[in-house]
Amino acid sequence: MPRRHSLVLGAYLAWSERAEGYGMRKLRQRQAAGKEDPARIGERRGIASLDRPDGPLVWFHAASVGESVSLLEMIRRMGEERTDLSFLITSGTVTSAEVLAGRMPPRSLHQYVPLDVRPWMRRFLDHWRPDLAVLAEGEIWPALLHESAKRGLPVAMVNARMTDRAHRKWRRFARGAARALLHRIEHVQAQDRATADRLLDLGLPPERLEVTGTLKEGSKALPHDERERVALAAALQGRPCWLAASTHEGEEAGAAEAHAQARRAWQKLLLVIAPRHPDRATEIVDGLRLEGWRVARRSEGEAIEADTEIYVADTMGEMGLWYRLCPVSFMGGSLVPVGGHNPFEPAALGSAILHGPHVHNFADIFARLGEAGAAREVQDWDDLGTTLARVLEPDEAARMAHAAWEVCSAGGDVTEAAMDLLFAMLDGVD
Template identity: 40%
Template sequence: MAAHQGRKGVLVPPAGGRHELPIVLLSAHHGADQQAKTSHPKPNLRTVYAATYPGVGAAKVYLPAPPALGYTAPVVPPALLLYRALIATALPVAAPWLILQARRRGKRRPSLASRLWRNPPPLPAGGAWIHAVSVGEVGVARVLLAEMRRRLPHVSLILSATTATGLATAASHDSADAVVPLPLDLPGPVRRALETARPRLVVLVETELWPELLHACRSRTIPVVIANARISDRSFAGYRRCRPLLAPLLAPITRALAQSEEDARRLVAIGLPPERVRAVGNVKFDSPPPSELPPVAAAIRRVAAGRPILAAGSTMEGEDELVLEAVARLPVSNRPFLLLAPRHPERAPQVAERVAGWGLSCALRTRLEAVEGPLDVVVLDSVGELASLYALAAVAFVGGSLVPTGGHNPIEPARFGVPIVTGPHVRNFAAVYREFTSHGAARVVRTTSELTDLLARWFGDPAAAREVGQAAAAILARNAGATAAVVDELERFLRP
């Protein structure tokens, strides 16, 4: 496209145009130069030469940066302007409340300074940036990163997370070249992050839809792929109501690789073009079981003293008490050892205090070495060990499900053939649980009494419990293969 005569003699491309041909910005005198700089910012453009143009005067000529890092003059959709206005209005009010809530619940969050990206760390440029919000999504990212590393050893890989536990889990493995917090979804932090990393591809795990990040990627012609995409029932209802506003914000998404056909239909229904959406399966089914147990496993076996182990994983506030009550109701002769893993490890000391209230002996995982005799309960206050420690369990209760928080990942215990019990609130993994329950690979309980009764049956008849676990392992084997399909798509954007 040709440049045209701008105000005060400044040559700029047509508004909203793509910088495919040389861009001329006048620098003959200070006033015009300032007009050029303020009216038309030029990120990622490089000076090529100076020249004199008839009727215009001396000018600098700019060309776009290399294609993968090119710049498209951004047309800001009205929905993004509304989003920015809402953020600007709500953030000053909401921030103090969010900080107080996090402190009250003992949640750890990445520092504000790190998420503002004012002093970004040096990062490998020109590779792929994979973002996973928290622990579960980091697990998916690690599976993808391992396959990407195998196929694309020349490509640098950056992994980001939003939560402190997600970052700690990401940093505990060497699957990425760098681990960083996701920038706050504001223009400045997002710009600084992308200018530092200069990725050729951004991959968002599950459904992390950050409007400012998506818009900034589009402005820089960075492809964005949603991997393992899913939309829960509750999210879908809200997204569908907001479709007129949401659809323009989703326009920068290059590809969405859905966990199921239902997720694919929902993505199209909220505004993604159908040709950009493909159902490939759930990467979580491909997660291999850990090759070895963490060192603490021996200490847990020692204090369990030969009793079968019930692993209650990712329990939420208010749910620990329900599990403890169910275990305490069992007769001592049929009572398992309880490995209790709060979803947020910072709650572990408070959970341990509640254990004592039920007359059960207890220790934190980090203090096990000082314990000599048997215990009734160990509370995990560590990050990243639960997925491996499910291997010790005879039965697994997967938390976040007896309280209405959406449930957590049942695939982690299923990898070891461990029978699974869950509460009814599993909207975050609805499709997985539908398949598990329809094939007898998990049981759903709704009350503490139901949980007590099921535990009594399973610990009284281990063979019946093992059949449930074997059914879960068979489902994982039948559904394997999504990782290869996802990385096939990613590879298209990263080939030299």
């Protein structure tokens, strides 16, 4: 490659070797802005807060929430096939850590990824000693790739996506550096042809590239008690119902407003509210009853009667039950600035999805569902009521639910291809 391009990468790596001061300033700025977890800030400097597990370890790095979530089902399945494997998942945002908490597959650990500072990356790699590194989405990290190559650590890139903007930036300022770095990646599975063409243009060897499609979570359907589902379906006596799932403060009252509006068209309509934090149930129930609603509370053993208008499902571990019972689900945390919750859970169980504009925690997933006609965005509670009345029509709900299921399950072949690649790399198969 031309010498000036080698100098670009060489200059960056030399700077990165002495960039701890810069890294510390950046971390302080991010922490002041609320973008770092103070209790775990050492992880961003490569200081591990957990011990390395025994045996082979696969390291998955995903930039943020959507990318992290897309890996979970694949990791779960890999762990089922190879019980000797452990998994390290790294990401760079506080939100990603919050979303992953409680959802990690067995034998999986989460750490924040170090900044791309060579001493910090070396410290990270020295501690974790992964047997395989897997980058999701397609970011090019010079220090990470350079230090991995020095150790002979094999690196794969799955679900790769490169935007036109990122491609133009690398092509204009550091095309030779990109070429050198891409040669440190053994295999790339790209989401689409456009990404593949951009990576080839930057110098990725064609024999290391394949276009497989988008790796989606394809979540395992949430479990449920079938006897409870049958009993609750009998209690409904054919009444239409909808779910306000994982609601936050302020959303229960808003959902009740939307419910009142939708009941003008659906007089026997039942609203099921499953609050994100069930310990708020007393406050929720009391507030709804003060507004004149006839409310039953599940944790108190109160049954759904013919005149019950709202059912507060304040129990843990039963979301699979409510998604199966309700053909339409409103995703909580989206009409208040929380960031939304995982829409693949209702999608996997055939529930049409409504949501507000605050869905940054799962923005890419909501976007895919919206493009497929599986989810609809509403702007306020009045809009929710109007939209709900339309979506409750059986044909419309069924169409959206089918589209949601197709989006949720479409990543099966992509997941299989990624697993085949990673197992082959672990086994040293070319």
